[in-house]
Amino acid sequence: MRYLATLSKEHLVLLSIVLYHCAHIFLVSGVMVLYGMTMGGMTSMLSNIDVRRSKFVHSYQAFKREVVGIMLRILSYVDQCMQATSLFSNMLKTLLLLIFFKMLFEKLLIVHEMI
Numbered sequence: 001m002r003y004l005a006t007l008s009k010e011h012l013v014l015l016s017i018v019l020y021h022c023a024h025i026f027l028v029s030g031v032m033v034l035y036g037m038t039m040g041g042m043t044s045m046l047s048n049i050d051v052r053r054s055k056f057v058h059s060y061q062a063f064k065r066e067v068v069g070i071m072l073r074i075l076s077y078v079d080q081c082m083q084a085t086s087l088f089s090n091m092l093k094t095l096l097l098l099i100f101f102k103m104l105f106e107k108l109l110i111v112h113e114m115i
């Protein structure tokens with residue numbers, strides 16, 4: 001405090017101008033760092049969302065292929081059974097399978113539309 005009392009008025013004005021400009025430099029550099037961190041975080045989040053979506057689509061397509069494979073095996077089994085049984089039981093089995101597959105495909109389409 002004694003040091004400031006010994007300075008002249010011109011020196012005090014010059015010191016206040018220098019401190020004012022230093023404060024502006026620190027403010028601008030702080031804003032730039034904050035902006036860079038924000039943009040980096042947003043970029044990272046968006047790229048992570050794209051990776052998660054592609055993983056989900058891949059697993060969904062694998063699941064869909066598995067369901068289609070199971071359905072084909074069931075249909076081949078029903079076809080073998082139909083060749084060995086009566087006409088009425090064949091129609092009943094076919095009707096029940098068609099209802100089951102219709103419900104299954106509706107569920108798959110609902111999940112597919114959610115993607």
